[in-house]
Amino acid sequence: MFKSIIFIVSLLFCCQTFSAQADVQSWKSLSKEQQQVLASFENKWPELGANKQQKLVKGADNWLSMDASQRQQTSANYKKWQNLSPEKQAKLKVKYKDFKKLPKETQKQLRNTHKKFNSLSPEKRKKLKNKWKKLSPEQRNQLKAKMKLKRKGKH
Secondary structure (H helix, E strand, O other): HHHHHHHHHHHHHOOEEEOOOOOOHHHHHHHHHHHHOHHHOOOOOOHHHHEEEEHHHHHHHHHHOOOOOHHHHHHHHHHHHHOOHHHHHHHHHHHHHHHOOOOHHHHHHHHHHHHHHHHHHHHHHHHHHHHHHHHHHHHHHHHHHHHHHHHOOOO
16 A cells, blocks of 8 residues: 555656755655655655655645545556656656646646546547547648637637
8 A cells, every 4th residue: 555655656756746855865864654655665755855855745745635535536547647658757747847838828728628528428528539630630720729719718
């Protein structure tokens, strides 16, 4: 169980950007809960840089703030991540970095659109996916532009 927690914490800090902290933390300065989550890092903790330590602590804090269902979902997502090829993981990391570069409002709109899509029935989602796949690249770009205008209220 704790190995999967460590993997999840590692995934969380890989997918997020944190500011570097100048000071290295001692293992004993961590709370007992943080130490428990990060137990597999205890022996090499002093060798880790301050930035890596801060990322791990932030990931541990994120894990500790989750309720049971959030932890279960995060574990399931991590298992899916582990099963992806390294190439697919690399592509997703690039997409995530690109997403984080977008304005906050655009990120919010995209999250809402994704949430709406996921709230559709599986049949409707499948229909939309198939419809999208049948479009030519030019048609997709036109639709994207149209949707962008609509979001900005210019349509």
